Amino acid sequence: MSRLLITDAHLLHPETGTRTDPAWIEVADGRIAATGTGRPPGAGQDVRVLNAAGATVLPGLIDAHVHLLVTSLDMSAIASWTPGYLTVRALAEAERMLRRGFTTVRDVGGADHGMARALAEGLALGPRLIHGGKALSQTGGHGDLRPLGDDSVPCCEGRPNFARIADGVDAVRAAARDEFRKGAAHLKVLLSGGVASPHDEIAAVQYSEDEIRAAVQE
Template sequence: MGNDLLLKNASYLNVAEGRYDKADIRVSGGAIADIGSDLKAEGETVIDAVNKFVLPGLIDCHVHVTAATADLGQLGEWSPYYVAFHTAKLMGEMLDRGFTTVRDAAGADFGIHDAQAEGLLRGPKVFFAGKALSQTGGHADPRPRGRQAYDACYCHPHIGRLADGVDAVRQAARDELRKGAHHIKIMAGGGVASPTDRIDSTQYSLSEIEAAVEEATAANRYVTAHAYTGRSINRALRAGVRGIEHGNLLDDESLELFKEYNAFLTMNLVTYWALEREGRKFGLSQENWEKVAAVLDGGYEALGKAHEAGINLTYGTDLLGGMQVHQAEEFAIRAKVMPPIDVIRSATTTAASLIQREGELGTIAVGARGDFIITTDDPLKDITVLSQSKLDYVIQDGAVVKTANTATAVR
């Protein structure tokens, strides 16, 4: 299903080449059917894009659409219906910022995916992991030290589930795949928003990681791993993990392994930028807030090293609670150490490769989905066009889903 649209006089970004090409673009049934000169309207919606800049719809490769609070332990106590209403609001706001696709890194499930796909939920397309897999005491174990019981009922909106031992990890991975997960998320090291683990810890044995990778590979899916330190990153990559989330404390060996295995790195500096400023306001405990500085400082250096080394960098934000309003700020943060075109690639072509939708998403080409953002100013010259969401149009599957007050010439 999709919509019919004709963009006239478009200067559209050829992301691979890093240049703008001029053409008309026809979308039929939600997909790009033709790119050429002087295309004639055939009854579809027409937008005159003269003097505008047309980019592919943006992809955020690390979101938590259910994370309406930074207190992830408390989130698991909420009613799933209440979480769903928060999710609808958060996803609608993501779409308004031009993110027509997101990869949920733990929390979303087939219900959210299906509701969006069926038009019941306004928001980006969702590629989901289901619940992240964590060892006891790992990054997705929400229990404080004094609590023993853990209710892992599917209907509870925890972002993770506990699985200890090879057999348990294998069963948990199979169960998330059974429910339609597009990728498996594992916690391979310590984190910021968890109560009992340290940033410098490694999590899961190699055999447990390999079991998750084996199950994902069998289903033509992949594993992505939460990991900050070089030690945790390197053992995960050697075990066959395809993606690393965060990576702020990577080392030189990590850079070599990323290239050797053609793996992907999804950093998200904006979440630490936001947590440092607003985390306690939105539910982050003082103890967890104090972990933020350790990963924020290392993140800028790691991003610069990864870009210089030619690593597959994908755009991610990982924002929690009310801090999700800063989603687009990651563009400005990355532009401090990367050229704008490479930042845009991280949110388009490279992101599409990670989610296994190369040629379908994150690009403007015949056969790709009709997802676009249209701006008055050139993001290659001024990244604030994206970081401040200065968008004239957001278009998803050929349908105009948002217009700026100044946007005109739709008929």
């Protein structure tokens, strides 16, 4: 069991909104085990001691709605980015999230199993990543980011992206199964326009009831 003792720290308690006088906090295997004010407990040989020098310490934050892959809304620039460059930018953003205090994030469109694995194995710095793979969008929906002059048909959905296009009950079911096959912990289905949609209105109703039911069943 790895243990850490942080001393001379102001502790911020989110449940009460209070900040203590200089105190100590003991962490065991990455979880808060004990806190207190006054003289800290003795530290054994297997305990690492960190003097916070009066800094404020708070529990790791959780952001339940992020898009790790969306590091820009400049569609014309993104069109020229390679999958490798997209991934490196996303992992750089993950490190910035961690340094802002977020130790767990839930990605609801874009991040994949490879990014989660890289973070879990320490290949890149960042929070614990719970990913949902690509969100599902109908053609012309919130996740269809093609410019109006682009008549190409999306193929294979292999490129890193915020969403994938699936039309009809069978296609929605297959796309949902494919995202879960690739390790998605949840699935986002885009049912209306959004503030970042390039072409559709935010109040636009998208996907039929049968398509939605197919995704929910999966």
